[in-house]
Structures are given as structure tokens and as C-alpha cells.
Amino acid sequence: MLRSPRYLVSHCLRALMTKLQDATPGMGMRVSVRYLGLLADVTLLVAVCVGLFARWERTDNALLLVLFVLGLLVLALACVLCYYFSMERAGGSLANLWFGFLLGLLALLDTKDAVLDVKEEATRYLLLTSVGLKLLWALVERVCGYTRRTPTLVTGAELLQLLGFSVASTAMLAPQCANVVLLACAVGLCIADLRMKSFLAPLNLVAFGLLTALLFFPSLGVSVNPYALGCFFGRLVAGPLLDLYFCGLSVTERWQPYLQMRKSLRRLSVLALAATELFFLALSACALADLHRWYIVIPGFVVFGILWLGCHLALVASLWAFHNKLTDCLGAYTLLRASGKGLDGVMASRGMRHFCLVAERLVFGALMSTSLLGAVCWQAHNGTFMAAFLIILPLESLLFGLFHELGICLGGTCVGYALIIPTAYCSPDGQPLLLPPELVESLNVRSTGTLHTVQRFFAHHMVETFGCDYCTSGLTLEYLQAKLRTFFDMRTQDGPRHDTYILYYSGHTHSTGDWALAAGGESLKLETLLEWWKERSGPHPCRLIVVLDCESGAQWARDVRRLAGPQGFIAVQAAVIFRTASDADAVVTMDGAGASLPGEFTRRWVDFNCGGGAATWEEKCGSAGAVYGVSSSWGDYRMRVPEDAAAGSAYFPRPLRPLVRAASCACCDRLGGFGLGLGLGVLCEVCSRCFRRIKLRWFPPAALDTGHGFKLVKS
Structure with missing residues (x-):
């Protein structure tokens, strides 16, 4: 729901950056953004210098003057390393370390009887300006796309600043110093929490800020500079806080250093x-x-x-x-x-x-x-x-x-079972016929290729294979019932049921879409299959995907759209095999002239879902059409949660x-109440569910994502 406001804000900021780039034609946009970051650092340096000088004037402490001069020398050395020896990493590390150290001195060594003179007031304004410029620089850098998305919990610059701040706390008493070091560790964890886009990261950041400002520092019994502390923490969390919105890395990419x-x-x-x-x-x-x-x-x-x-x-x-x-x-x-x-x-x-x-x-x-x-x-x-x-x-x-x-x-777990019956012809009364001897070898080659294609599909998408049966002499309904019931009872190694069950069938069907079994005219109807599925799945919210590569499989795809809620989450992906007018009354020869034989759709569908290089299904389908149908409750499905x-x-x-x-x-x-309180509420969920049902019924997408890496397609 936040997608439209996000695009609106992004486009507005992008337009603003384009105007800024047009206003500075002689200077690259990347260089301008870099200068903005340098301006934030220079402002911080001036603020620290003015603040420490004012502190030295007020306390007449020679150590402050020595540290102040030493800090300037180190920062000058960092500039020399960066701009004269091209050692940007070493120079940046020194600068971050001493920025943290000097800012820590300014924040932790405050006096209660400080007089608000011109220097103190200038220091405060400069510190606030530095935070604002740092936030603006981080925002512009992310809008323009100049940030490098490297998965990390805490960057080296942030660690060095926290280390410098911890070293500055050694000027305090030992118990107070230890507490400040622990607080620096907590700041680093808050930064990691934000950068990983944790669900509770914003709430945790607010709690951290309130507890630190109102309770932690008063418990130390020392006077601190709230402006310097705010500047230090604000500069650290500016980037990670913006990354809650701008970071486009996936969960596994963000957590890659840990995983x-x-x-x-x-x-x-x-x-x-x-x-x-x-x-x-x-x-x-x-x-x-x-x-x-x-x-x-x-x-x-x-x-x-x-x-x-x-x-x-x-x-x-x-x-x-x-x-x-x-x-x-x-x-x-x-x-x-x-x-x-x-x-x-x-x-x-x-x-x-x-x-x-x-x-x-x-x-x-x-x-x-x-x-x-x-x-x-x-x-x-x-x-x-x-x-x-x-x-x-x-x-x-x-x-x-x-x-x-x-x-x-x-995604959830998935298990698959494939049944291939190489019977391509039937008599006028619907009974399968034996093939002539000269066509057996060609049919076996085609059916074996289909079997290998299905196995490749299961292996590519890491679908647990229940079995791939290749039946040349047909099978009985009783045997198929026992086989499918065992398949529907399959569970993961840890005990729960699989999220999705894939049933593949390639063979002969009647005009109604029923599977023709070569044993006494038996056939498997869609209602029978759903009855077996409902009997075995029970109340568990699992999905059944039936993939049909046969002549009349499209009939099941149309029938499944009329299924209501109690039937469960059912989808049928079927091939549409095109025949010419002459093929309707004659036996098709095995070279496939004028027809797309069973197996052609499977090959193209697997190539499409296994990264065959095509962008759309139309580029892959060729002569093999496709149609899919889903039950009315398919859009309501959510991956199963622990019962x-x-x-x-x-x-x-x-x-x-x-x-x-x-x-x-x-x-x-x-947890359930917590999630409900933070969600959009039951009413919004009902409205969203109705919208998804209407969309799938009246405006089905050309490619429907199943959540397991493959899609259902229609021509």
C-alpha cells in the first residue's frame, strides 16, 4: 500500500536532483554530492574546534589544548593521506577515529557551571548544522543511487567512530567509562538493527533514545553536552535510518555476513x-x-x-x-x-x-x-x-x-509426483488403443524425453520427488488411488505437511478431461481426485497444482474455476494442443505434422520456468498453447503457519x-495480538481478499507466480 507514495516521493526527489544537476553543468553530480558530504564533515570539525577551545578557556585545562592540537594534526595527516598519496581508506579511518574521539571529549567532559557565551552558542548551531547536512547528504546520495549496497551489519567508519567515542570516555572514572563503553556497544547494535531493517528497529531506536537521554546519563552523575551527544548519535543513525526505506537488498542479501x-x-x-x-x-x-x-x-x-x-x-x-x-x-x-x-x-x-x-x-x-x-x-x-x-x-x-x-x-516446501502413460490414440468409444509396432519406438522416445524433462523441473526447483511413474500398459483406478493417497500424505522430514503438492499427468484423456486408464474403461474424474485430496489434506491449508499435458486437459482448467472455498486451494495448468481439421478424423502420424503432440508443452513450459532465456511465455510457447485455472479461494492462500x-x-x-x-x-x-494491532485490521484484510478474488477471476495475469520459483501461464 505504500508503493504509490514511495514512487511519488522518489520521483519528486529525482526531479529536484535533476534541476540541481542542470544548475551545475560544469561539475558532475557525483562530485557535487561528495562535496556536500565534505561540507558536513568540515562543519563538524569547526564545531569541535570551537567547542574544545571554549572549554579550554573556561577550565584552563592544558590537556584539552594538547588533545585539541593533536586532533588537528591527525586530521591534517588524514587529509594528506587522502589527497596526496591516494590512501583514502587509511585517511578516512584516521578521520573517523578522531572525529569520534574529539566529539566524545566535547560530549562527555562538560561542566555544570557552563556559561552560554557566543562560542558555546556557535558550537551548538554548528553541531545541529552538521547533523542536518549529514542527513541531507545521505538522502541525496540514496536518491541519486550513489550508494554501494554492500551487505554489512556495521560499517568500518561507524566502528571507528564508536571506538573513538569509547576511548574518549577513559577521561571519566572507571565505572562511568565502562558504562559508556557498553553504551557504545548498544549504539552499534541499534545501527545493525536498523540496517537489517528489523521489524522492531524503529520502536527500539525510540526506546534507546528516551532511556539514554532521560535515565542513563543522569545515572552516571556527570554533566554531558546534549548537543554533542545528539550530533554524534544523529550522524551515526542517519544513513541506516534512511536505509529502512531506500535499501533494496533482499533478506538473505542483507543478512549475508551472518548467514x-x-x-x-x-x-x-x-x-x-x-x-x-x-x-x-x-x-x-x-x-x-x-x-x-x-x-x-x-x-x-x-x-x-x-x-x-x-x-x-x-x-x-x-x-x-x-x-x-x-x-x-x-x-x-x-x-x-x-x-x-x-x-x-x-x-x-x-x-x-x-x-x-x-x-x-x-x-x-x-x-x-x-x-x-x-x-x-x-x-x-x-x-x-x-x-x-x-x-x-x-x-x-x-x-x-x-x-x-x-x-x-x-517459500514453502514442495513435493511432486509425475505419471506418464504413452498412449496417444483411442477408439471412437473412448478406449485406448494399442499402437502399431512401427510407432512404438518413436512414442517411447518422446515419452522418455517428457519424463526426463519433468525430472529436470523437479531438480531445478528443488521439489521433493515422490516418484515419476512411466506406465506402458496402463494402470487400474485402485492402484492410482492408493498411489495418490500415499502422495497426498507426504510430509517433510521435520513432520509438517508440505505447502504445495504438484501432480503431473501426461497421457490420454476423454473429451471431459477425465484421465483414461487402460484397464476396463476406468477413468479418473476431477471430482474423484478432489475427494481424495480433501480426504488426505484435511484442515491443513495446502495447495494442489495439477499439470496436464494432454489433449483435453483444458476442460479441467475451466472446471476448477467454479470450485468454492471448501474444496481448498486448487490450480490446474493444462496444455492446449492444436489440431488441424484433417487431424480430427484421422490418426495423427508420429512426425507431428499439423499437430503439437503431448510432451511439447512440457518441454516449453519447463524451459520457461527453468531460465530458458525468454522474457514471456509467448516467446517460448511456439505451437503449444497453455491455459490455467485456479479455484476461487486461491488468492486467499497464505503459507502455512504452525498450528x-x-x-x-x-x-x-x-x-x-x-x-x-x-x-x-x-x-x-x-504475538498474534501484536501483529493484529500493527496490521491494517480485519476489515482491510477482507477487502484485500475480495479484491484478489475479483482480480484472479476477471483479470487473471498471463503468468501467475506460485511462490516456488515457477509460474502458471496462459496463451
Whole structure:
């Protein structure tokens, strides 16, 4: 729904940049944008110089003067490295380090009896101007497309500025210095939270700003410069905050540094997270020493501490299980990289989406338990506790954002079954006929090629193969019923049902579209197939896609459009085999003159969906037409979510399964209410559902995306 306003804003900003480029014809737009960034840095340098000089005049502290002169020399050295020796990386690193250091001195070494003279007032205005110019530069750079979209959690420049700020805190007392260093770590995590576009990142940023300004720095007992602090934090979060809107990287691209990290480092990250959580729990226990609120703190710590411990054990277990599954996915991705398959496709085929939905509930429960425990054990005069709390919040917000986005963007699992009967002719009464001996070899070659094509389709889209049956003598309805019922009962290795079931058939059909089975005139009707499907799928929201490469398959595609809600989510992709007038009354020869034989549509459809190079279906279809039909409720389908608390317990070790079920039950309702409160509401969902139904019924797209990497097409 935000797409139209987004395009409007983008076009307006682009027009403004075009006017600016026309106004500076002798200078490239990229150079102009770079000068704007330099202007923001020069403004900051002037503000720091004026502020430190005013501080030295007021306190007569020689150390400030020495650091001030040393900072100017280092910045001059950085300029020399950049512009005379072309060492931009080294010069930029020095500049960022000292900008953070000098700005930290200006922010943390303030005096309570400061007099607002001309220099102080000029410093404040210059600091605010620097933030404004930095924000404008970041906006213009993203509108013009001059930013390099490199996946990273925190850039090197941001790390160096945070390091310089932490070094500046050494001028304070040791406990205060440690708290400021922890706060710098929390700032880095907030930046990573924004850059990863976490779902809770804006809310977390607001909470961080309020807690830092109103509670953290007053707890240190020192006077700080709010303008310098605002300038430092504002310059750091300007780019990541704009990237919430402008960053076009996918979820797996943004999280690439973490997802493709070495296995040992990912294991260490889980252990580091567990150690940080235990550190926060130990700091929360310090609230028990407050005897003035013992009637609140002690019962609250016992109740919410047990809840916190259980939820975070489930959190660590889910993160460990996630890395186990991710290791398997990375192994498969390494083998399939040459075929052009992305990591998100591999993760989808391995059932990662369902696992992420389970883990999302557990992480949300851990986040809520952290908030409750922090509120009960809040220590207004303990800066270490507040800094640890500000570290834990973005950490858990990052994990929640990771599982939430993967659960949304990843496709579901898919299983397929193919049935090929090389019978191309029938008698006038609809019974299949035996082929003449001279046509058997040619028909077998064509049918075998179709079989290999279907297998290639399953392998390319990583569809789990239930089987590909090639029947030359036909089969009975009883055998087909047993086979399809077993196919419809297929589940993933972790236990849940597949999201989509693909049934492929190539063979002879009657004029009604019913499958003609070479055994006593038996046939399979669409109603019978749907009855078997409904019997096996039950209440689970799964999809059935039937692909037909036969003469009368289009009839099923038309019939399926009349199916209502109780029949489920059904789609039929059928070939339209064109015959000439002379072919209607005669047996078609095997060279295919005047006709497109069964198998031609399969080859072209698979080439289209496996990256054959064509942009549209019309460029690939040739003589093989196509038509698809979907049930009326097809547009209502959403990838399956865990049905109950026990749905995802199979992912975890047996001793932890009761704990995981309890944690999932505790947070499931909260998460559902939370998502409903932030969504557009039930009314908007109903309207959107009606719109999708009307669109699919009256204006079906030429290519309908299934969410598994392939499309249903119509000529």
C-alpha cells in the first residue's frame, strides 16, 4: 500500500536532483554530492574546534589544548593521506577515529557551571548544522543511487567512530567509562538493527533514545553536552535510518555476513549471546538488594525470572537448531551454486520457513520476558544495568527480525509426483488403443524425453520427488488411488505437511478431461481426485497444482474455476494442443505434422520456468498453447503457519520439547495480538481478499507466480 507514495516521493526527489544537476553543468553530480558530504564533515570539525577551545578557556585545562592540537594534526595527516598519496581508506579511518574521539571529549567532559557565551552558542548551531547536512547528504546520495549496497551489519567508519567515542570516555572514572563503553556497544547494535531493517528497529531506536537521554546519563552523575551527544548519535543513525526505506537488498542479501559466516564463528556467536543474557540476569538480581521495594522486587524477580530463564533457554535452543539447519542449507547451496540457485531457494526447499515461524514465537516471548524482567528489576542509579538492558533489546530485536522476515519471504516446501502413460490414440468409444509396432519406438522416445524433462523441473526447483511413474500398459483406478493417497500424505522430514503438492499427468484423456486408464474403461474424474485430496489434506491449508499435458486437459482448467472455498486451494495448468481439421478424423502420424503432440508443452513450459532465456511465455510457447485455472479461494492462500505449540517441537532436543511448547503457548497469543494491532485490521484484510478474488477471476495475469520459483501461464 505504500508503493504509490514511495514512487511519488522518489520521483519528486529525482526531479529536484535533476534541476540541481542542470544548475551545475560544469561539475558532475557525483562530485557535487561528495562535496556536500565534505561540507558536513568540515562543519563538524569547526564545531569541535570551537567547542574544545571554549572549554579550554573556561577550565584552563592544558590537556584539552594538547588533545585539541593533536586532533588537528591527525586530521591534517588524514587529509594528506587522502589527497596526496591516494590512501583514502587509511585517511578516512584516521578521520573517523578522531572525529569520534574529539566529539566524545566535547560530549562527555562538560561542566555544570557552563556559561552560554557566543562560542558555546556557535558550537551548538554548528553541531545541529552538521547533523542536518549529514542527513541531507545521505538522502541525496540514496536518491541519486550513489550508494554501494554492500551487505554489512556495521560499517568500518561507524566502528571507528564508536571506538573513538569509547576511548574518549577513559577521561571519566572507571565505572562511568565502562558504562559508556557498553553504551557504545548498544549504539552499534541499534545501527545493525536498523540496517537489517528489523521489524522492531524503529520502536527500539525510540526506546534507546528516551532511556539514554532521560535515565542513563543522569545515572552516571556527570554533566554531558546534549548537543554533542545528539550530533554524534544523529550522524551515526542517519544513513541506516534512511536505509529502512531506500535499501533494496533482499533478506538473505542483507543478512549475508551472518548467514554465510563460518560454522565455528556462528557457534561462538550463540555462546556469546548466552553469556550476555546471563550477565543481564545477574545485573537484574542486584535489584534484590533494594529493601525499600522488597514486596515488588522479590516476588517479581522470582516469577519473571523463571519465565525469563525458560524463554531464553528456548531462544538459545532455537538459535542452535537454526544454525544446524543453516549448515545443511549452506552445504546444499555450495553444490547447487553452479546451477544459479540462490540461498533463499535452498532454505525454502529445506523447510526453513516453517522453522523460522516457530522460532519467531520463541524469540518474541524472550523479548517480552526481558522487558518484563527489566521493568520489575529496574535500577535507576545503576548505569551498568541500563547499558546491559540497552544491549539486550537490539540483540533480541535483531533475532526477531531475522526469523520474522525469513518466515515471510521464504517459500514453502514442495513435493511432486509425475505419471506418464504413452498412449496417444483411442477408439471412437473412448478406449485406448494399442499402437502399431512401427510407432512404438518413436512414442517411447518422446515419452522418455517428457519424463526426463519433468525430472529436470523437479531438480531445478528443488521439489521433493515422490516418484515419476512411466506406465506402458496402463494402470487400474485402485492402484492410482492408493498411489495418490500415499502422495497426498507426504510430509517433510521435520513432520509438517508440505505447502504445495504438484501432480503431473501426461497421457490420454476423454473429451471431459477425465484421465483414461487402460484397464476396463476406468477413468479418473476431477471430482474423484478432489475427494481424495480433501480426504488426505484435511484442515491443513495446502495447495494442489495439477499439470496436464494432454489433449483435453483444458476442460479441467475451466472446471476448477467454479470450485468454492471448501474444496481448498486448487490450480490446474493444462496444455492446449492444436489440431488441424484433417487431424480430427484421422490418426495423427508420429512426425507431428499439423499437430503439437503431448510432451511439447512440457518441454516449453519447463524451459520457461527453468531460465530458458525468454522474457514471456509467448516467446517460448511456439505451437503449444497453455491455459490455467485456479479455484476461487486461491488468492486467499497464505503459507502455512504452525498450528499449535507442539508443531515445532520436533526441531529441538527431546529434553527441551516441553519447555519449547510452554514458551510457544505463552507467547503465541501475544504475538498474534501484536501483529493484529500493527496490521491494517480485519476489515482491510477482507477487502484485500475480495479484491484478489475479483482480480484472479476477471483479470487473471498471463503468468501467475506460485511462490516456488515457477509460474502458471496462459496463451
